[in-house]
């Protein structure tokens with residue numbers, strides 16, 4: 001099953017409730033980008049926004065941590081209503097396995113994220129443990145960037161590895177530059193969770209765009 005996860009980073013923050021309702025009614029997952037200005041050269045939003053969305057969300061919330069020391073914040077995001085929390089391998093390295101366990105112990109699905117310049121093999125030792133894998137198709141930090149085509153091959157490689165480990169149920173999420181024009185090839189590469197920010201919220205008709213992504 002293909003799931004569409006609109007990225008709230010591209011929402012209209014003056015009318016956030018309107019965009020929250022678009023996700024509630026037409027999409028599958030809230031994708032929430034947390035940036036700290038250290039791990040990535042940008043700052044997004046934090047707990048007050050996530051907790052406000054949680055009050056209205058009828059779809060699960062997926063928190064994408066682009067921060068250093070993710071282990072210090074996973075508990076607060078779990079309490080804030082996250083059903084999925086992912087963190088960057090590059091920010092965790094040898095602590096990654098421990099952080100995955102910490103997220104799972106909170107009753108939350110744990111995802112590992114890699115930027116386009118991180119070899120996919122780096123996360124192979126974690127694949128027996130994660131609940132999902134997020135492959136960035138742009139460098140984390142900003143919405144509205146151009147999709148990096150090599151991401152497709154990376155998804156295929158991770159999909160094969162997961163399957164070979166008997167982990168067919170572990171989905172791959174892809175994030176960055178995804179829209180109706182490239183969603184079909186993203187899905188063909190084995191991606192099940194499609195993140196889309198600009199494509200959804202900057203479109204004339206978000207409802208139709210979400211449908212187009214899901215049925216690509």
Ligand code: DX5
Nearest residue numbers: 007140141143144177197198
């Ligand atoms: C980038 C974020 C993405 C971003 C996607 O660092 O992780 O989730 O919001 O935005 P688009 O879909 O506009 O590339």
Ligand code: ZN
Nearest residue numbers: 033064175195
């Ligand atoms: Zn994201």
